[in-house]
Amino acid sequence: MRLSYFLYLFFICRSLGCLAVSSISSLEPLFPNQTLISPSQIFELGFFTPNGSVSQYVGMWYKNFTPSRVVWVANRHQPLDYKDQFASLTVGGDGNLRLFDGARNVVWSTNVSRGSNSSVAMLLDTGNLVVEDSGNTVWESFRFPTDILLPGMKIEINVKTGEKRYLISWKNSTDPSPGNFTVGVTSEIPSQPFTWNGLAP
């Protein structure tokens, strides 16, 4: 399911040749000159700047797919400056995956309470970014879709907890912040799938 336009992106790493890593931990943060790669090299996660944008994001894309298509964005609400080379994505002593800007302000965090200082973030071949602590998954990106539904992801609403999972379009082809279109299901039983343009079904 694809809600936004085909994207032409500028990846810092395409031009500089980045170092690939297989996990992120408190001792080994991810910097803009590195990418996190899934075990069979299917997905790649790293810092990117959409073509024509002055904002930098942490996102995930298919490693060997041209032109690149970003399938998930961490900080779609809080962009980094595109010149910020000292940003870092790291796992804190409390097990949370956090994105810091170059001035060490937290711009995005997983906000979970079940991790510890041994938590590790890994990118699976399914395109799921997971934070694991002693073999338990304490956070996963599949629970927080952006605008793309990958196999294994769900859009759903939990009537007990009120937790909602939607797909929300990018604002436009260069701005991943939430746009006008949402795909989700309603809370009635049985629930119905909808696409909304703003509030209008």
Ligand SMILES: *[C@@H]1O[C@H](CO)[C@@H](O)[C@H](O)[C@H]1NC(C)=O
């Ligand atoms: C970025 O946009 C400019 C202006 O629209 C265009 O000339 C250039 O080819 C684009 N670059 C990529 C990588 O798509």
Ligand SMILES: *[C@@H]1O[C@H](CO)[C@@H](O)[C@H](O)[C@H]1NC(C)=O
């Ligand atoms: C990558 O960037 C980090 C932070 O700016 C820096 O410490 C490190 O030396 C860089 N590594 C390479 C290989 O350029």
Ligand SMILES: *[C@@H]1O[C@H](CO)[C@@H](O)[C@H](O)[C@H]1NC(C)=O
């Ligand atoms: C983090 O989670 C707590 C409870 O789980 C919630 O109250 C708080 O608003 C969340 N903070 C952010 C920044 O999402």
Ligand SMILES: *[C@@H]1O[C@H](CO)[C@@H](O)[C@H](O)[C@H]1NC(C)=O
């Ligand atoms: C992690 O926390 C434990 C218990 O608080 C402590 O003993 C250990 O030294 C910490 N490890 C690191 C790498 O900080």
Ligand SMILES: *[C@@H]1O[C@H](CO)[C@@H](O)[C@H](O)[C@H]1NC(C)=O
């Ligand atoms: C996308 O939206 C941003 C504002 O959110 C605007 O500055 C930019 O020009 C737009 N780009 C395109 C290609 O429409």
Ligand SMILES: *[C@@H]1O[C@H](CO)[C@@H](O)[C@H](O)[C@H]1NC(C)=O
């Ligand atoms: C999104 O909604 C705003 C406000 O209704 C409108 O101005 C804008 O053109 C819409 N954008 C798209 C891509 O439909």
